[in-house]
Amino acid sequence: MAEPIDIGLYVHVPFCTSKCGYCDFYSHVGKPGAFAPLVDALLTELDAALQREVRVETIFVGGGTPTVLPVELLAKLLDRLGEIARRDGCVEFTVEANPATVDAAKADVLMAAGVNRVSMGAQSFNVRELAALDREHKPADVAASLEILRRSGLTRFNLDLIFGVPGQSLNSWLESLTTAVALGPEHLSCYGLTYEPGTPLQKRLQLGRISAVGDELESQMYLATRETLAAAGYRQYEISNYARPGLECRHNLRYWHNLPGIGIGPSAASYWQGRRWRNLPDTAEYVRRLNAGQSPAIDVEELSPRDRAGETAMLALRTIEGIDPDRFRRTTGFDPLELFADAIRSHVQAGLLVAEPHRIALTQHGLLLADMVMADFLSP
Ligand code: SF4
Numbered sequence: 001m002a003e004p005i006d007i008g009l010y011v012h013v014p015f016c017t018s019k020c021g022y023c024d025f026y027s028h029v030g031k032p033g034a035f036a037p038l039v040d041a042l043l044t045e046l047d048a049a050l051q052r053e054v055r056v057e058t059i060f061v062g063g064g065t066p067t068v069l070p071v072e073l074l075a076k077l078l079d080r081l082g083e084i085a086r087r088d089g090c091v092e093f094t095v096e097a098n099p100a101t102v103d104a105a106k107a108d109v110l111m112a113a114g115v116n117r118v119s120m121g122a123q124s125f126n127v128r129e130l131a132a133l134d135r136e137h138k139p140a141d142v143a144a145s146l147e148i149l150r151r152s153g154l155t156r157f158n159l160d161l162i163f164g165v166p167g168q169s170l171n172s173w174l175e176s177l178t179t180a181v182a183l184g185p186e187h188l189s190c191y192g193l194t195y196e197p198g199t200p201l202q203k204r205l206q207l208g209r210i211s212a213v214g215d216e217l218e219s220q221m222y223l224a225t226r227e228t229l230a231a232a233g234y235r236q237y238e239i240s241n242y243a244r245p246g247l248e249c250r251h252n253l254r255y256w257h258n259l260p261g262i263g264i265g266p267s268a269a270s271y272w273q274g275r276r277w278r279n280l281p282d283t284a285e286y287v288r289r290l291n292a293g294q295s296p297a298i299d300v301e302e303l304s305p306r307d308r309a310g311e312t313a314m315l316a317l318r319t320i321e322g323i324d325p326d327r328f329r330r331t332t333g334f335d336p337l338e339l340f341a342d343a344i345r346s347h348v349q350a351g352l353l354v355a356e357p358h359r360i361a362l363t364q365h366g367l368l369l370a371d372m373v374m375a376d377f378l379s380p
Contacts, residue, residue: 322361
Protein backbone atom coordinates (compact mmCIF):
# COMPACT_ATOMS: atom_id res chain seq x y z
CA MET A 1 0.00 0.00 0.00
CA ALA A 2 1.24 3.52 -0.84
CA GLU A 3 2.52 5.69 2.00
CA PRO A 4 -0.06 8.27 3.11
CA ILE A 5 0.64 11.81 1.93
CA ASP A 6 1.09 14.52 4.59
CA ILE A 7 -1.44 17.33 4.38
CA GLY A 8 -2.31 20.54 6.16
CA LEU A 9 -6.03 20.56 7.00
CA TYR A 10 -7.87 23.89 7.00
CA VAL A 11 -11.42 24.20 8.34
CA HIS A 12 -13.36 27.39 7.61
CA VAL A 13 -16.05 28.61 10.02
CA PRO A 14 -17.60 31.60 8.20
CA PHE A 15 -19.39 33.29 11.11
CA CYS A 16 -18.40 36.56 12.82
CA THR A 17 -20.14 38.76 15.37
CA SER A 18 -19.98 41.69 12.88
CA LYS A 19 -18.19 42.46 9.62
CA CYS A 20 -14.97 44.49 9.75
CA GLY A 21 -14.70 47.22 7.09
CA TYR A 22 -11.41 45.97 5.60
CA CYS A 23 -12.28 42.26 5.48
CA ASP A 24 -12.60 40.42 2.18
CA PHE A 25 -12.58 36.91 3.66
CA TYR A 26 -15.76 34.97 3.17
CA SER A 27 -17.43 35.64 6.52
CA HIS A 28 -20.76 36.96 7.72
CA VAL A 29 -22.86 37.35 10.83
CA GLY A 30 -24.37 33.95 11.64
CA LYS A 31 -28.16 33.78 11.56
CA PRO A 32 -29.82 31.88 14.40
CA GLY A 33 -30.19 28.28 13.32
CA ALA A 34 -27.28 28.43 10.86
CA PHE A 35 -24.60 27.12 13.24
CA ALA A 36 -25.67 23.48 13.70
CA PRO A 37 -26.27 22.71 9.99
CA LEU A 38 -22.89 24.22 9.13
CA VAL A 39 -21.04 22.09 11.70
CA ASP A 40 -22.81 18.95 10.45
CA ALA A 41 -21.90 19.81 6.86
CA LEU A 42 -18.26 20.45 7.85
CA LEU A 43 -18.09 17.03 9.49
CA THR A 44 -19.63 15.39 6.41
CA GLU A 45 -17.12 17.05 4.10
CA LEU A 46 -14.31 16.18 6.49
CA ASP A 47 -15.17 12.46 6.47
CA ALA A 48 -15.28 12.45 2.67
CA ALA A 49 -11.98 14.36 2.37
CA LEU A 50 -10.19 11.97 4.70
CA GLN A 51 -11.07 8.97 2.51
CA ARG A 52 -7.85 9.90 0.69
CA GLU A 53 -4.60 8.22 1.79
CA VAL A 54 -3.44 11.13 3.94
CA ARG A 55 -1.81 11.88 7.25
CA VAL A 56 -2.86 15.19 8.78
CA GLU A 57 0.31 17.02 9.82
CA THR A 58 -1.28 20.34 10.82
CA ILE A 59 -4.81 21.59 11.48
CA PHE A 60 -5.90 25.21 11.26
CA VAL A 61 -9.48 26.17 12.13
CA GLY A 62 -10.05 29.69 10.80
CA GLY A 63 -12.69 31.95 9.44
CA GLY A 64 -14.57 33.95 10.24
CA THR A 65 -14.33 33.50 13.96
CA PRO A 66 -14.59 29.83 15.00
CA THR A 67 -15.08 30.79 18.64
CA VAL A 68 -18.48 32.41 17.90
CA LEU A 69 -19.91 28.88 17.61
CA PRO A 70 -22.02 27.94 20.62
CA VAL A 71 -19.94 25.90 23.05
CA GLU A 72 -21.57 22.52 22.32
CA LEU A 73 -21.09 22.93 18.56
CA LEU A 74 -17.52 24.11 19.02
CA ALA A 75 -16.94 20.93 21.04
CA LYS A 76 -18.58 18.75 18.39
CA LEU A 77 -16.30 20.12 15.67
CA LEU A 78 -13.07 20.30 17.66
CA ASP A 79 -13.49 16.90 19.33
CA ARG A 80 -13.66 15.24 15.90
CA LEU A 81 -10.62 17.19 14.73
CA GLY A 82 -8.84 16.24 17.96
CA GLU A 83 -9.44 12.53 17.24
CA ILE A 84 -7.85 13.01 13.80
CA ALA A 85 -4.96 14.95 15.33
CA ARG A 86 -4.23 12.16 17.82
CA ARG A 87 -4.61 9.41 15.23
CA ASP A 88 -2.19 11.09 12.78
CA GLY A 89 0.32 12.54 15.26
CA CYS A 90 -0.58 16.04 14.08
CA VAL A 91 2.16 18.50 15.14
CA GLU A 92 0.13 21.71 15.33
CA PHE A 93 -3.59 22.31 15.93
CA THR A 94 -4.48 26.01 15.69
CA VAL A 95 -7.81 27.72 16.29
CA GLU A 96 -8.45 31.36 15.41
CA ALA A 97 -10.28 33.46 17.97
CA ASN A 98 -11.25 37.07 18.37
CA PRO A 99 -10.99 39.00 21.63
CA ALA A 100 -14.19 38.83 23.68
CA THR A 101 -15.43 35.69 21.92
CA VAL A 102 -13.78 33.26 24.36
CA ASP A 103 -15.09 32.30 27.78
CA ALA A 104 -13.84 29.68 30.23
CA ALA A 105 -16.15 26.97 28.83
CA LYS A 106 -14.93 27.50 25.26
CA ALA A 107 -11.29 27.66 26.39
CA ASP A 108 -11.79 24.30 28.15
CA VAL A 109 -13.24 22.86 24.91
CA LEU A 110 -10.13 23.95 22.98
CA MET A 111 -7.84 22.46 25.59
CA ALA A 112 -9.77 19.16 25.82
CA ALA A 113 -9.71 18.73 22.03
CA GLY A 114 -5.91 19.04 21.98
CA VAL A 115 -5.68 22.50 20.40
CA ASN A 116 -2.11 23.64 20.99
CA ARG A 117 -2.07 27.08 19.37
CA VAL A 118 -4.51 30.00 19.36
CA SER A 119 -4.30 32.85 16.87
CA MET A 120 -6.06 36.00 18.01
CA GLY A 121 -7.05 39.02 15.94
CA ALA A 122 -5.89 41.94 18.12
CA GLN A 123 -5.18 44.28 15.13
CA SER A 124 -4.53 47.40 17.27
CA PHE A 125 -4.55 48.55 20.89
CA ASN A 126 -5.73 52.04 19.99
CA VAL A 127 -9.46 52.78 20.39
CA ARG A 128 -9.64 55.14 17.41
CA GLU A 129 -7.82 52.71 15.12
CA LEU A 130 -10.06 49.82 16.17
CA ALA A 131 -13.05 52.02 15.32
CA ALA A 132 -11.53 52.90 11.92
CA LEU A 133 -11.30 49.15 11.20
CA ASP A 134 -14.87 48.53 12.48
CA ARG A 135 -13.54 46.15 15.11
CA GLU A 136 -16.01 45.48 17.90
CA HIS A 137 -13.63 44.65 20.72
CA LYS A 138 -11.85 47.00 23.11
CA PRO A 139 -8.06 47.00 23.60
CA ALA A 140 -8.34 45.45 27.09
CA ASP A 141 -10.31 42.47 25.69
CA VAL A 142 -7.13 40.99 24.20
CA ALA A 143 -5.37 40.58 27.57
CA ALA A 144 -8.59 39.35 29.18
CA SER A 145 -9.13 36.68 26.50
CA LEU A 146 -5.49 35.55 26.67
CA GLU A 147 -5.84 35.25 30.44
CA ILE A 148 -8.92 33.03 30.08
CA LEU A 149 -7.14 30.80 27.54
CA ARG A 150 -3.98 30.58 29.66
CA ARG A 151 -6.04 29.65 32.73
CA SER A 152 -7.40 26.67 30.79
CA GLY A 153 -3.83 25.53 30.07
CA LEU A 154 -3.25 26.87 26.56
CA THR A 155 0.32 28.07 26.14
CA ARG A 156 1.05 29.06 22.55
CA PHE A 157 -0.37 32.22 20.98
CA ASN A 158 -0.22 34.35 17.88
CA LEU A 159 -1.48 37.92 17.79
CA ASP A 160 -2.49 39.48 14.46
CA LEU A 161 -1.80 43.21 14.12
CA ILE A 162 -2.44 45.69 11.31
CA PHE A 163 -0.32 48.75 10.52
CA GLY A 164 -1.06 51.58 8.09
CA VAL A 165 -4.52 52.18 9.61
CA PRO A 166 -6.04 55.57 8.61
CA GLY A 167 -5.01 58.16 11.17
CA GLN A 168 -2.21 55.98 12.59
CA SER A 169 1.18 57.54 13.36
CA LEU A 170 4.48 55.71 13.65
CA ASN A 171 4.31 56.24 17.42
CA SER A 172 0.81 54.86 17.84
CA TRP A 173 1.78 51.81 15.75
CA LEU A 174 4.81 51.20 17.96
CA GLU A 175 2.64 51.57 21.05
CA SER A 176 0.32 48.83 19.76
CA LEU A 177 3.28 46.64 18.84
CA THR A 178 4.97 46.97 22.23
CA THR A 179 1.65 46.39 24.03
CA ALA A 180 1.28 43.18 22.03
CA VAL A 181 4.84 42.06 22.86
CA ALA A 182 4.20 42.72 26.56
CA LEU A 183 1.38 40.16 26.46
CA GLY A 184 3.99 37.50 25.69
CA PRO A 185 2.76 35.86 22.47
CA GLU A 186 5.08 33.32 20.87
CA HIS A 187 4.22 34.61 17.39
CA LEU A 188 3.14 37.88 15.79
CA SER A 189 1.64 38.48 12.34
CA CYS A 190 1.93 42.15 11.32
CA TYR A 191 0.18 43.04 8.08
CA GLY A 192 0.06 46.35 6.26
CA LEU A 193 -3.57 47.37 5.73
CA THR A 194 -4.80 46.71 2.19
CA TYR A 195 -7.89 48.31 0.69
CA GLU A 196 -9.51 45.27 -0.89
CA PRO A 197 -11.88 46.01 -3.78
CA GLY A 198 -15.52 46.10 -2.75
CA THR A 199 -14.92 46.46 0.99
CA PRO A 200 -16.56 49.32 2.95
CA LEU A 201 -13.11 50.66 3.83
CA GLN A 202 -12.15 50.91 0.16
CA LYS A 203 -15.42 52.76 -0.54
CA ARG A 204 -14.68 55.23 2.27
CA LEU A 205 -11.26 55.81 0.74
CA GLN A 206 -12.75 56.41 -2.72
CA LEU A 207 -15.27 58.88 -1.27
CA GLY A 208 -12.46 60.77 0.48
CA ARG A 209 -13.86 60.07 3.96
CA ILE A 210 -10.55 58.56 5.05
CA SER A 211 -6.97 58.93 3.87
CA ALA A 212 -4.48 56.14 3.43
CA VAL A 213 -1.17 56.55 5.25
CA GLY A 214 1.51 57.32 2.64
CA ASP A 215 3.91 54.71 1.24
CA GLU A 216 6.81 56.29 3.06
CA LEU A 217 5.16 56.11 6.49
CA GLU A 218 4.04 52.55 5.81
CA SER A 219 7.62 51.55 4.93
CA GLN A 220 8.83 53.21 8.14
CA MET A 221 6.27 51.21 10.11
CA TYR A 222 7.38 47.98 8.45
CA LEU A 223 11.08 48.65 9.13
CA ALA A 224 10.34 49.70 12.73
CA THR A 225 8.34 46.48 13.21
CA ARG A 226 11.27 44.33 12.17
CA GLU A 227 13.66 46.26 14.41
CA THR A 228 11.36 46.22 17.44
CA LEU A 229 10.53 42.54 17.15
CA ALA A 230 14.14 41.50 16.51
CA ALA A 231 15.15 43.37 19.69
CA ALA A 232 12.38 41.51 21.57
CA GLY A 233 13.67 38.09 20.40
CA TYR A 234 11.28 37.37 17.52
CA ARG A 235 12.76 36.09 14.25
CA GLN A 236 11.16 37.26 11.03
CA TYR A 237 10.57 34.17 8.88
CA GLU A 238 8.09 35.53 6.33
CA ILE A 239 7.25 38.97 4.97
CA SER A 240 4.64 39.59 7.70
CA ASN A 241 5.37 36.86 10.28
CA TYR A 242 7.64 36.75 13.32
CA ALA A 243 8.16 33.99 15.88
CA ARG A 244 10.22 32.92 18.85
CA PRO A 245 12.79 30.45 17.42
CA GLY A 246 11.15 27.07 16.77
CA LEU A 247 7.61 28.43 17.18
CA GLU A 248 6.91 29.40 13.58
CA CYS A 249 3.44 28.47 12.27
CA ARG A 250 3.94 25.01 10.75
CA HIS A 251 0.60 25.14 8.94
CA ASN A 252 1.45 28.35 7.11
CA LEU A 253 4.99 27.14 6.37
CA ARG A 254 3.42 24.15 4.59
CA TYR A 255 1.44 26.63 2.47
CA TRP A 256 4.51 28.75 1.64
CA HIS A 257 6.37 25.55 0.71
CA ASN A 258 3.45 24.77 -1.64
CA LEU A 259 2.78 21.44 0.06
CA PRO A 260 -0.56 19.61 -0.23
CA GLY A 261 -3.47 20.97 1.77
CA ILE A 262 -7.17 20.20 2.00
CA GLY A 263 -9.68 22.93 2.89
CA ILE A 264 -13.06 22.17 4.41
CA GLY A 265 -15.97 24.63 4.58
CA PRO A 266 -17.42 27.48 2.50
CA SER A 267 -14.72 29.26 0.41
CA ALA A 268 -11.92 26.97 1.68
CA ALA A 269 -9.14 26.28 -0.84
CA SER A 270 -7.38 22.98 -1.50
CA TYR A 271 -4.20 21.91 -3.28
CA TRP A 272 -3.87 18.23 -3.97
CA GLN A 273 -1.92 16.27 -6.58
CA GLY A 274 -1.29 19.25 -8.88
CA ARG A 275 -4.89 20.42 -8.74
CA ARG A 276 -6.32 23.50 -7.02
CA TRP A 277 -9.91 24.18 -6.18
CA ARG A 278 -11.99 26.10 -3.72
CA ASN A 279 -15.39 25.55 -2.19
CA LEU A 280 -18.22 27.88 -3.08
CA PRO A 281 -18.39 30.94 -0.83
CA ASP A 282 -22.03 30.59 0.22
CA THR A 283 -22.87 28.99 3.57
CA ALA A 284 -26.48 28.05 2.76
CA GLU A 285 -25.61 26.55 -0.62
CA TYR A 286 -22.58 24.78 0.89
CA VAL A 287 -24.82 23.11 3.49
CA ARG A 288 -27.44 22.26 0.86
CA ARG A 289 -24.87 20.60 -1.39
CA LEU A 290 -23.34 18.54 1.43
CA ASN A 291 -26.81 17.40 2.56
CA ALA A 292 -27.60 16.39 -1.04
CA GLY A 293 -24.37 14.39 -1.33
CA GLN A 294 -22.95 16.90 -3.86
CA SER A 295 -19.46 18.39 -3.99
CA PRO A 296 -19.07 22.00 -2.80
CA ALA A 297 -15.96 22.46 -5.02
CA ILE A 298 -15.82 25.12 -7.74
CA ASP A 299 -12.95 26.60 -9.78
CA VAL A 300 -11.12 23.29 -10.14
CA GLU A 301 -7.84 24.00 -11.91
CA GLU A 302 -5.25 21.54 -13.17
CA LEU A 303 -1.84 23.21 -12.90
CA SER A 304 0.78 22.69 -15.61
CA PRO A 305 4.26 21.80 -14.31
CA ARG A 306 5.40 25.33 -15.28
CA ASP A 307 2.51 26.97 -13.42
CA ARG A 308 3.26 24.84 -10.40
CA ALA A 309 6.93 25.85 -10.50
CA GLY A 310 5.96 29.54 -10.73
CA GLU A 311 3.63 29.26 -7.76
CA THR A 312 6.20 27.34 -5.73
CA ALA A 313 8.79 30.07 -6.39
CA MET A 314 6.41 32.90 -5.60
CA LEU A 315 5.30 31.37 -2.30
CA ALA A 316 8.86 30.48 -1.25
CA LEU A 317 9.98 34.06 -1.90
CA ARG A 318 7.55 35.16 0.82
CA THR A 319 9.77 33.38 3.33
CA ILE A 320 13.05 34.82 4.58
CA GLU A 321 14.88 31.58 3.69
CA GLY A 322 13.59 32.00 0.12
CA ILE A 323 13.85 29.37 -2.61
CA ASP A 324 16.06 26.38 -1.79
CA PRO A 325 17.26 25.36 -5.30
CA ASP A 326 17.77 21.68 -4.34
CA ARG A 327 14.30 21.34 -2.86
CA PHE A 328 12.85 23.25 -5.81
CA ARG A 329 14.45 20.84 -8.32
CA ARG A 330 13.21 17.85 -6.33
CA THR A 331 9.61 19.04 -6.02
CA THR A 332 9.06 20.73 -9.42
CA GLY A 333 11.62 19.11 -11.78
CA PHE A 334 12.92 22.58 -12.83
CA ASP A 335 16.21 24.30 -12.08
CA PRO A 336 15.13 27.69 -10.65
CA LEU A 337 18.40 29.36 -11.72
CA GLU A 338 17.61 28.47 -15.34
CA LEU A 339 13.83 28.83 -15.28
CA PHE A 340 13.88 32.29 -13.70
CA ALA A 341 17.25 33.42 -15.10
CA ASP A 342 15.91 36.74 -16.50
CA ALA A 343 13.92 37.69 -13.40
CA ILE A 344 16.81 36.74 -11.11
CA ARG A 345 19.33 38.75 -13.16
CA SER A 346 17.26 41.94 -13.25
CA HIS A 347 16.22 41.85 -9.59
CA VAL A 348 19.75 41.01 -8.38
CA GLN A 349 21.04 43.99 -10.37
CA ALA A 350 18.38 46.18 -8.74
CA GLY A 351 19.44 44.99 -5.28
CA LEU A 352 16.07 43.33 -4.56
CA LEU A 353 17.21 39.72 -4.64
CA VAL A 354 20.20 37.61 -3.61
CA ALA A 355 20.96 34.50 -5.64
CA GLU A 356 23.40 32.11 -4.00
CA PRO A 357 23.96 28.40 -4.80
CA HIS A 358 21.72 27.36 -1.88
CA ARG A 359 19.32 30.28 -1.58
CA ILE A 360 17.40 32.72 -3.78
CA ALA A 361 15.76 35.27 -1.52
CA LEU A 362 14.50 38.82 -1.25
CA THR A 363 16.94 41.33 0.21
CA GLN A 364 15.87 43.68 3.02
CA HIS A 365 15.00 46.24 0.35
CA GLY A 366 13.31 43.57 -1.80
CA LEU A 367 10.97 42.69 1.09
CA LEU A 368 9.42 46.16 0.70
CA LEU A 369 8.72 45.50 -3.00
CA ALA A 370 7.93 41.81 -2.70
CA ASP A 371 4.74 41.81 -4.81
CA MET A 372 6.49 43.32 -7.79
CA VAL A 373 9.40 40.85 -7.64
CA MET A 374 7.22 37.79 -7.06
CA ALA A 375 5.00 38.63 -10.05
CA ASP A 376 7.99 38.10 -12.35
CA PHE A 377 8.38 34.53 -11.07
CA LEU A 378 4.75 33.66 -11.53
CA SER A 379 4.44 34.56 -15.21
CA PRO A 380 6.87 33.13 -17.79
S1 SF4 B 1 -13.30 39.19 12.55
FE1 SF4 B 1 -11.84 38.59 10.94
S2 SF4 B 1 -12.99 37.31 9.52
FE2 SF4 B 1 -14.49 38.38 10.83
S3 SF4 B 1 -15.07 40.17 9.65
FE3 SF4 B 1 -13.40 40.80 11.00
S4 SF4 B 1 -11.50 40.47 9.79
FE4 SF4 B 1 -13.17 39.39 8.75
